[in-house]
Amino acid sequence: MDITHKNCLIGYLSHWQSAMIAREAVRQSGAFAAGLPQPVKSFARREYGICLMLELLDDRLKQVEYLVKDIEPGKDIGLFSKGYSEAMTFMDTTYIFVRSLLDDVSGIIEYLYKSNKMAGIPKSFSDLLKKAKAGRVPEDLTQVLQPCQDWFPKLKKDRDDIVHEYETNFIGFVMNPKKGGWTSIQFSGKTSGVVENGGVGIRVNLGVLLASYQSFIDDLLDLWDRKFSEWYGIVSSRNSRPSSILEGRSANMLLWAIDYGRYTNDELLISR
Secondary structure (H helix, E strand, C coil): CEEEECCCHHHHHHHHHHHHHHHHHHHCCCCCCCCCCHHHHHHHHHHHHHHHHHHHHHHHHHHHHHHHHHCCCCCCCHHHHHHHHHHHHHHHHHHHHHHHHHHHHHHHHHHHHHHCCCCCCCCCHHHHHHHHHCCCCCHHHHHHHCCHHHHHHHHHHHHHHHHHCCCCCEEEEEECCCCCCEEEEEECCCCCCECCCCCCCHHHHHHHHHHHHHHHHHHHHHHHHHHHHHHHCCCCCCCCCCCEEEEHHHHHHHHHHHHCCCCCCCCCEEEC
């Protein structure tokens, strides 16, 4: 399965790097150091980690959703128990990695603005949203960040609960009234409260989060088209951006956003 998309952050920045190297070869000013900045390298590693966790999580959820029907008193549940424990680990890790990924994005933003003599952008995504809310970052960047104020606080809480508040999320099962079979849901080990609507499930909960994240990246790249023209003289737009092809595992974040979060974009091309 392949996904072709123009709004891939790594692909966009790789194209920017190539354009900058070409510009430097002409100018020979020594102002641009070849090589991707460290926040970009961290982002690429984290993005791969999320794609891997989603693959493993989906595999283990399918396993336990299939096996749960066979659970009976006195029956060996070793295979179910193993899959269940692994699914919980992959679920928690996904939340932690997505939260870290946003700090990588903030670090990339900070690098670009600082490189263009615009200080004051924090490396922490949480702090960036706070400064944007207080009107202490450029207005065009504030507009891009505004939708994140709606969905980021829940992600931050979910991650902080796992890392700092001893949260032990569990997985429950409800019968899907439309499709049949069992659907996995997430609930708190501390309060026994269901984290999301019981009829929604873990995949949709994460899919909606990833769709919100990808919509943020879409808006960010639109802004960078304008800023890169201003800063570097690099002309780019939605129409002229090179496409990135995401194959196999590397497409998982976008695939979950599409399949479970209802993310759409006119530039998407999916080959299953």
